[in-house]
Amino acid sequence: MFHLGKQFLGRAPKLHLSASTTVSGAGVQSATRNLNQTNNKPDQKLVNHNLTHKRLSSSSQSSSVNQMKRLAGKVAVVTASTDGIGFAIAKRLAEDGAAVVISSRKQKNVDNALAELRKLNLNVHGLKCHVSEPQDRKQLFDETISKYGKLNILVSNAATNPAVGGVLDCDEKVWDKIFDVNVKSSYLLAKEALPFLRQEKGSSIVFVSSIAGYDAFELLGAYSVSKTALIGLTKAAAKDLAPEGIRVNCLAPGIIKTKFSKALYEDESANDAALMKIPMGRLGTSEEMAGVVSFLVSEDAAYITGEAIVAGGGMSARL
Ligand SMILES: NC(=O)c1ccc[n+]([C@@H]2O[C@H](COP(=O)([O-])OP(=O)(O)OC[C@H]3O[C@@H](n4cnc5c(N)ncnc54)[C@H](O)[C@@H]3O)[C@@H](O)[C@H]2O)c1
Secondary structure, X not given: OOOOOHHHHXXXXXXXXXXXXXXXXXXXXXXXXXXXXXXXXXXXXXXXXXXXXXXXXXXXOOHHHHHHOOOOOOEEEEOOOOOHHHHHHHHHHHHOOOEEEEEEOOHHXXXXXXXXXXXXXXXXXXXXXXXXXXXXXXXXXXXXXXXXOOOOEEEEOOOOOOOOEOHHHOOHHHHHHXXXXXXXXXXXXXXXXXXXXXXXXXXXXXEEOOHHHOOOOXXXXXXXXXXXXXXXXXHHHHHHHHHHOOEEEEEEEOOEOOHHHHHHHHOHHHHHHHHHOOOOOOOEOHHHHHHHHHHHOOHHHOOOOOOEEEEOOOHHHHO
């Protein structure tokens, strides 16, 4: 799991943090698939599932969900999406009408998340994907295309933080691991998704960065720098792809209540110290992050590309 470094906790004296961590990202090599080939034909029934579901069950869903469906007919891949922010993003995109492919390193977690999402009658598919594994990334996109016939949205949510410490204290192997998962996998995912995204109008990519990408957290030095790199990747790719109508944006969460940050809210003094840093006086929720991503990949954000949206309860106002 992903663990926050204790710099998140200000001066909280009693906090002990685990140093291992991981999050994901994915990509794929099978670039130029011909969607007109018989075996790759979109399963229109599946892609239209949410539209049909909307008509059949409008009375049983919340009014906000019924009003939205702004992603109906879209197909999305979200990495590291069986827990935390990634799971909330997958759920929200599916609630908003998309067919969503979820993934994680462990099949059991994928199965559990799929069961939870399907109970909500959401249109989801899932598979194991370690984002640093080329074969896993290939399988992720291959299955997406064979199941749904296309890809409109990529959300690269994967990241890892295997050690806490200052940036120049970072061991070379740890540095390589952080950059391999957080940055290189995101770059490869985008690169490998591109041939599919190019075939659809209004496609988009969202990288999940962090507010630490703007102002490095002392004890998450290398992790913070990797998140800065994602902001750079967002801007560079957005400029390259804008003429093709493909948008690239980035979410930069503040401190969000997930397993990653549980050291904060489980310890009262640490929690208090963290809250001191947040003008809104509370941690963010995964659902709030998901709402930003749903907006960014929707037509409502049609003129937004190359942006990093900070969702941090006002933390960036203090940078
Ligand atoms: N929680 C926060 O406060 C916070 C703040 C800023 C940014 N973020 C970013 O948000 C994203 C999600 O973090 P979270 O808080 O939900 O973490 P989390 O630890 O709750 O979730 C991590 C998920 O990633 C999966 N995963 C880990 N390594 C993987 C790999 N190599 N391949 C595939 N899947 C992998 C896990 O199975 C798990 O489902 C990350 O990019 C993180 O850097 C989180």
